[in-house]
Amino acid sequence: MKDENKKVVVNLPEGTAYAEVTVREGEACKLLDPKPPVKVNITGTIGTPAEFLKKRIDTDQINQKRCHALVDRVQIEITLVINENDEYLRGQIVGKLEIHPKFSESGINTGKVWTPSELGMFFKMNRSMFGDKQVNMKLVTELMNFTATVNNKIERSVKETGDRTDNFAQAVNSNLPGSFTLTIPIFKGMKPETLEVETFAKINGREVSFVLISPGANQTVEEIRDKIIDEQLEQIREIAPGIAIIEV
DSSP states (O other): OOOTTOOOOOOOOTTOOOOOOOOOOSOOOOOOOOOOOOOOEEEEETTHHHHHHHHHTTSTTOOGGGOEEEEETTTTEEEEEESTTOTTTOEEEEEEOOBOHHHHHHTTTTTOOBOHHHHHHHHHHTGGGOSOHHHHHHHHHHHHTOOEEEEEEEEEEEOTTSOEEEEEEEEEEESSOSEEEEEEOSBTTSOOEEEEEEEEEEEETTEEEEEEEOHHHHHHHHHHHHHHHHHHHHHHHHHOTTSEEEEO
């Protein structure tokens, strides 16, 4: 049986002329468990930290004296850390400049080993890397029909003292050009670069394989990397001069 004589006491602020009280029967709704604030954790292109600052610099989310930017030129990354002194609100915005998949796939300057037929098929499927279609077709044909002679010469000499020396020399004679030109993007989102690529032969018994090397590619990577990072750091300084920029 309901207790109809139960009293409910409601205290109203002084001066209240009118108030409406609703009484509900039954169990009260369960309160939600408190949750910590949502941290900012964003990863994007190399310009992401500067773009984030442009849109947030005038909000209470950015206190320049409580932010810093970490610059890693080897990994080609800029990491903006905000609310650095607040465990609940600390966040980071990472900008990366990534190597283009086609450049990675080529294995240039990575030591990747290609058999002649594998390299020929790769170039056949990536004809756009060559400015001249005929050059591509000729190189593919030479690779797919590769002939090489490994000349092994063993020179033995026996000294009067009984000491013996073996000198082993190898030479590879092939029909492949020593170098060729590729037009290939190095970084994602950037225009292709024209690079001179050399073939370096590796000999295992009588089997010959190749690695691709390009001193020009190394130089281009460093130049583009430093140029892009310096441009982004200059933008950050203009937007938020109070943020500490630290090279790591």
